[in-house]
Amino acid sequence: MTRMADLEPGTLRTATKGILFTCNMNSVRSPMAEAMARQILGDTLEIASAGIYQGGLDPFVEVIMQEIGINVDGHEPREFSDLDTLDFDLVIALTPKSAEEAMKYFDPHKIEFWDTPNPTDVRGNRDTMMEAYREAREFLKKRISERFSA
Secondary structure: OOOHHHOOOOOOOOOOOEEEEEEOOOOOHHHHHHHHHHHHHOOOOEEEEEEOOOOOOOHHHHHHHHOOOOOOOOOOOOEHHHOOHHHOOEEEEOOHHHHHHHHHHOOHHHEEEOOOOOHHHOOOOHHHHHHHHHHHHHHHHHHHHHHOOO
16 A cells, blocks of 8 residues: 555656646645646646535635736636546645545556645634735645646
């Protein structure tokens, strides 16, 4: 059985046709990653996101993505069971739980785990919350750029 430590970035370096970003509810981290990957990588790949459970798009996500010129208004949260797994040869799990769930649907060699900060864990005023969302966004933007730069 594949352990979480085995799911490190770079395990799949071959040409990628489809990328799936996963998190727990497909409402914060994975929609951000999906939207930024589309912007960075263009439309040469199938890029999508899903969660273990279906949540609603977090309103803070809409605001912080608009700050960098990305519109996520049309995002429809999905679950793993909504997907055709054959469309994706790379799964990037952004939470430990979604990495475990991904192993039920995908070959473990197709899964990378990026331990992504959860901005919903942060408490405080609106400015504090917005900064937490921006930090998660910038973390994902950097990881996507680094992972797919060549």
